[in-house]
Amino acid sequence: MTTISGLSSTTSPTSSSTGSSSSSSxxxxxxxxxxxxxGSGLDVNGIVTALVNAKKxxxxxxxxxxxxxxxxxxxxxxxxxxxxxxxxxxLSKLTYTGTFQNFSATLADSTVGSATTLSNAQPGSYxxxxxxxxxxxxxxxxxxxxxxxxxxxTLTLAVGSSSVDVAVTTTDTISxxxxxxxxxxxxxxxQATVVNGANGAQLLLSSSxxxxxxxxxxxASATSSSGLAGLATQLNTPGSNEAKDASLSLDGIAITxxxxxxxxxxxxxxxxxxxxxxxxxxxxxxxxxxxxxVQGFVDAYNSYQKTVGTLASYDPSTKQAxxxxxxxxxxxxxxxIASVLGSKVAGNSFxxxxxxxxxxxxxxxxxxxxxxxxxxxxxNPSAVQDLFAGTDGYATRLNSALDGFTTAGGxxxxxxxxxxxxLTKLTxxxxxxxxxxxxxxxxxxxxxxxxxxxxxQLNNTSSYLTSxxxxxxxxxxxxxx
Numbered sequence: 001m002t003t004i005s006g007l008s009s010t011t012s013p014t015s016s017s018t019g020s021s022s023s024s025s026x027x028x029x030x031x032x033x034x035x036x037x038x039g040s041g042l043d044v045n046g047i048v049t050a051l052v053n054a055k056k057x058x059x060x061x062x063x064x065x066x067x068x069x070x071x072x073x074x075x076x077x078x079x080x081x082x083x084x085x086x087x088x089x090x091l092s093k094l095t096y097t098g099t100f101q102n103f104s105a106t107l108a109d110s111t112v113g114s115a116t117t118l119s120n121a122q123p124g125s126y127x128x129x130x131x132x133x134x135x136x137x138x139x140x141x142x143x144x145x146x147x148x149x150x151x152x153x154t155l156t157l158a159v160g161s162s163s164v165d166v167a168v169t170t171t172d173t174i175s176x177x178x179x180x181x182x183x184x185x186x187x188x189x190x191q192a193t194v195v196n197g198a199n200g201a202q203l204l205l206s207s208s209x210x211x212x213x214x215x216x217x218x219x220a221s222a223t224s225s226s227g228l229a230g231l232a233t234q235l236n237t238p239g240s241n242e243a244k245d246a247s248l249s250l251d252g253i254a255i256t257x258x259x260x261x262x263x264x265x266x267x268x269x270x271x272x273x274x275x276x277x278x279x280x281x282x283x284x285x286x287x288x289x290x291x292x293x294v295q296g297f298v299d300a301y302n303s304y305q306k307t308v309g310t311l312a313s314y315d316p317s318t319k320q321a322x323x324x325x326x327x328x329x330x331x332x333x334x335x336x337i338a339s340v341l342g343s344k345v346a347g348n349s350f351x352x353x354x355x356x357x358x359x360x361x362x363x364x365x366x367x368x369x370x371x372x373x374x375x376x377x378x379x380n381p382s383a384v385q386d387l388f389a390g391t392d393g394y395a396t397r398l399n400s401a402l403d404g405f406t407t408a409g410g411x412x413x414x415x416x417x418x419x420x421x422x423l424t425k426l427t428x429x430x431x432x433x434x435x436x437x438x439x440x441x442x443x444x445x446x447x448x449x450x451x452x453x454x455x456x457q458l459n460n461t462s463s464y465l466t467s468x469x470x471x472x473x474x475x476x477x478x479x480x481x
Contacts, residue, residue, distance in 0.1 A: 048444040074419045076323035081412045083307040090300035093293035094395035100385035102286040109279035114272045121268030126281040130248045134210035137243035139235045143200030144174045153224020159216045162188035174201045211258025215243035287377045302365045336401045349383045
């Protein structure tokens with residue numbers, strides 16, 4: 001008799017007369033059961049796969065859904081962070097003092113020169129007359145042979161109260177002396193060059209700066225040779241290329257300058273002289289930087305607003321919601337930005353963005369009326385600057401509010417880190433689930449393969465008994481006849 005308990009089996013031994021047949025059947029069964037389910041016809045792999053999938057389904061769905069949700073929120077926060085970062089970047093120009101204090105200066109005749117301005121310039125027009133440019137002093141020696149020694153001793157080169165001593169040996173040529181002058185530590189501003197002319201090599205000394213105050217003198221020590229003393233006398237004798245200061249006038253007021261870059265003649269204006277002549281210097285306010293900065297803020301805000309619109313959207317026809325619809329962080333960002341831009345700046349003569357031409361449109365975006373902004377800048381640039389960059393200014397307060405969301409340790413980076421940590425844990429949970437299911441699958445395969453073996457053995461026994469009974473029945477039937 002055979003009994004079945006769970007997936008194990010016990011089969012009673014057959015009679016000796018059937019031993020040969022049973023042995024044969026057992027051998028055949030061993031070969032047949034080399035693949036799961038073949039012995040009995042059971043779809044063991046299919047059954048095991050279905051059971052594993054059924055057990056894995058619920059925890060797998062939970063992990064997958066949570067990963068999808070966390071990744072979606074993380075993507076939404078990243079998009080929001082990007083929009084706020086761009087908005088903050090636009091505020092930097094609005095808080096820079098120079099943005100609202102720009103001027104431009106031009107010369108009607110550009111051949112006479114050019115001009116640049118600083119923030120302390122004032123608008124105006126001036127008659128400019130340039131009599132002569134500032135020049136640098138130059139002195140030239142007599143001609144020497146390229147290899148001829150000049151003499152020995154010490155040359156002293158002085159510019160104002162600064163000087164340097166250059167030691168000259170008996171074998172030094174003009175080229176050697178030039179090299180020593182240029183390499184001298186503490187050189188007060190004298191450059192040496194050797195010019196190889198038709199009559200020989202000549203030493204050319206030049207002041208490194210223009211102007212009378214930067215002219216140089218050359219002397220030889222009392223112990224120097226006559227040759228070196230003679231060279232010093234040549235280089236210390238005035239010639240046709242002496243140092244001059246630039247001479248000019250503004251509205252008839254005489255001005256001199258050691259440099260051709262004339263600063264301080266007019267507050268906040270530097271005149272770069274290029275040639276003698278007469279022209280008009282015009283200084284005017286330049287509002288382009290301020291206009292560009294305000295327009296940049298408007299564009300950055302509209303980009304932020306578009307991003308928020310997508311993140312918090314809802315399509316009733318498709319029932320599709322934006323990633324951060326109803327999200328507390330997004331709502332807080334919207335409230336704080338709206339609070340700053342919707343308020344007024346106390347004590348400011350303009351008071352609000354609308355007076356500058358920055359207004360909110362029906363769709364929530366901002367628009368700039370540049371003509372209103374230009375009029376405000378021309379009438380009171382300091383008040384416009386204060387409206388944005390003052391202690392209570394829009395850019396100052398908005399930047400402070402956004403710092404709480406965007407900087408390290410702020411709301412958004414903290415939430416992003418938390419979500420990334422959660423995703424890391426979910427990945428670990430997925431690995432653990434896969435490992436548990438692998439063990440479970442192996443257990444099921446072992447149990448069902450055992451069942452498959454048992455059913456195969458039962459099938460073989462049943463076939464044997466059926467054939468024996470049939471033979472016995474045939475024998476009795478024959479005997480009865």
